[in-house]
Amino acid sequence: MNYTEWIIYTEKPEDLEAVETVLIMNDIYDSVVNDPRDVQDLLNKKNEYDWDYVDESVLELENERPSVVLYVYEDSEIKDSIADIIEEVKNTVNGVEVVVNEANDDEWKDKWKEYFKPAKITDKLVVKPTWEEYEAKEGELVIEIDPGMAFGTGTHETTSLCLELIEKYIKEGDTLLDVGCGSGILAIAAGLLGASDVLGIEIDPVAVEIGNENVALNKLSDKISVIYGDLTKGVDYKADIVAANLMADLVKMLSPSVPAHLKEGGIYISSGILAVLAEEVSAVIEESGFEIVEIMVKGEWCAIAARQK
Incomplete structure (x- = not known):
């Protein structure tokens, strides 16, 4: 073609x-x-x-x-x-x-x-394409990724911000819901960081296939699944953390439905938000029953971590 x-x-x-x-x-x-x-x-x-x-x-x-x-x-x-x-x-x-x-x-x-080369994204997480060699150093967790036609190599600010916040707030044995999971990179990171169960939702059928392939590449199919869906519609799943690397308008659309998918005191991490829209998006998140814990900024982008009240 x-x-x-x-x-x-x-x-x-x-x-x-x-x-x-x-x-x-x-x-x-x-x-x-x-x-x-x-x-x-x-x-x-x-x-x-x-x-x-x-x-x-x-x-x-x-x-x-x-x-x-x-x-x-x-x-x-x-x-x-x-x-x-x-x-x-x-x-x-x-x-x-x-x-x-x-x-x-x-x-x-x-x-x-x-x-697309190996890149250290956070203190612990390194993203490595499948066709590159990389020898992990002590304390590093390596995510194997072949993004194909799916969004998410980890190098863009929107993804790296989300990865940093997941690494900061996840605890051993936590569960995580990844809304709009693309290549599956956030879900895989959660699995490597100790999550016991992870569900990824993706509206693009091709990305669903790619996400599950990447999960298998990282030998995490026993605790991570990627399914087809439109945001959280029809999804019956409660997690300790909900992560959504979307765009500002989609984050605002999603936020009111997030409490139904969070365990008590759970964390909601949203990214893909232009920093100039942080206040506007934060207001919607707070109206949805959350307390803003922190806003992390890189360049023109930001990610928001909020805790359910």
Whole structure:
């Protein structure tokens, strides 16, 4: 199948997040960000990760122009609107240059894997793609992921924020409900961190399949299941923690139904929320019977931890 590669170049690395925000607000989650600052960050943490060398091909990335890359298939839902979305990016971010390349699926099917490398997301959690080698250090828990067509590699702020809060609040033997679980990364993290039972809900049938495959990869099928569903509709499950990495509007829509799925004093963790909307979303969560415990911010995004009153 043919696809179109859209490369959005920015004048400054600082503008990349603004480009990503416009794309996400238009329901585009699977862009590839090429940020030269990541290479310097990698080098600064060399001692922390005890590396002996860095591949030259990685060092070359520091000299590349900052960019966000999209791949749009000919049968994609956004095919007809992508030009308007790109125009919105140009109107939002100054100095953007866009290059469009036509290509064939055979060239693409493994190309995106070049950009997904092992990454330490929290104090304990490391996310590793299945095709990469990684030797876990003492105290590290490694999540094996092949995201396929599902959202969730752990590197985006929305996911990493959620992972940090899950790691902070989960206790051995807890149960967790993951609403909108995508690749299953949050559910798997909970399982590795000691949860006794985890249920993931996902509205995309393809993501349900991918989520269960990733659960199996991590040898957690005995305590994690991913099922098809629309938020919590028709779900009869009570957990110690409910996690929802969605978008602000969906978090607000979900929040009133969360108490019915939480055990007494349970924790509700929500992410995928622009920091400028934190107050608005927090108000809805509080109205739903929760006390805000903390709001964690990274870049333009935030995650909210709340306790049931």
